[in-house]
Amino acid sequence: MDTLDFAAENGVGWIRLTRPEIHNPVDVALRTDLMAVLEQVRNDPAVRVLVITGGAGAFCAGGNLHALQEHAQAGPAYWQRRINAGLRLTDDLLNIGCPVIAAIDGPAIGAGFALALCADMIVASPRAKFAMAHLRLGLVPDLGALYLLPRIVGLQRAKELVFSTRDVTAEEARSLGIVMEVQTSEAIEARVRDMAERMAQAAPTAVALTKAMLNASLDGDRQSAFALEAASQAAAFAAPEPAAQVEAILGKRRPAFAGLRSARD
Structure with missing residues (x-):
């Protein structure tokens, strides 16, 4: 792909944006490539x-x-279509049925900040900075940022x-709950890999199922959340994993999905 590389190993898919010389802009090309990767992951x-x-x-x-300048005279209908296309990417990232981690070792500005917010967790280095910079251009935040x-x-x-529109350091972003952890530039990839x-x-x-319930938890009432929990647990029991897990545990074998209880395990 023109804007990113994708590879999977040990159950983890790595999306690496590959245009740092132009700051990895969120443009039509990147959006198209990201949506193609998400379809592959699904x-x-x-x-x-x-x-x-x-x-x-x-x-x-x-x-x-440059793309914004090129389309500066485009009418509202064009921009509405373009923003809706970006929101489809946001929906895809939010709804994909696996955890998404953003590893950020540089600026996440404007749409880049919004893209980072689509991740379930953000790990950043001290070189990271965040800014909702859209108003600097006379534009509103997009990609679902608001x-x-x-x-x-x-x-x-x-x-x-x-x-x-101010810059936010990695440490301030951590204190605000935007960033989960701050790691050195040398350690960030190893930490995220682990x-x-x-x-x-x-x-x-x-x-x-758990990710879908957590995503819905801030938008619904308690009874809706409880109903979703019951339906989701029923769906989980209908899947093959629980029976195999219980059988392995009772048989004193290591379950297929063992997980690790702590960083020392």
Whole structure:
């Protein structure tokens, strides 16, 4: 692909953005390639965790300004179609039935920040910085950022970050709950690899159902959440993994989806 490389190993799919010289912009080419990879992952049961990274010193610094200039005179209908296409990518990332980890070792600006928010977890290096920079261009945040950001940092702080367009360091992002961990640039990939390979050992049906329930938990009422839990657990019991897991445990064999209880195991 023109904008990224994709490879899978040990149950983990690695998406590496490959245009750091132009800051890995979120443009039509990247969106097309990402959606193609997500379709591949959905059809490959061997991929149980997905990692997105921009490589050393890079992640994604937003939209392609040359493309924006080229289409500056396009009418509202064009931009609505384009934004809706971007939102389909957001939906695909949020709804894919496996954990998604963003490993960020450079700027995540504008649409790049929004792309990072689509991950279930973000691990960043001190070189990472985040900014909702859309208003610098007279534009509103897109790729679902105005839906996702308040759910992480709260409404008041989300407004401050959006209206100020200021840069946020990795440590501040961690304190706000945007970033889960800060690791050195030298250690970040090894740390994410360890996390991802451990998560890949969990039963995939239960992981997909659990992720869907967690994603829905902030948008529904308690009774809806309880109903979804009951339906999801019924679906989990109908899958082959629980019976095999219980049989292995009772037979004192290592289950197929053993997981690891701690970093020392």
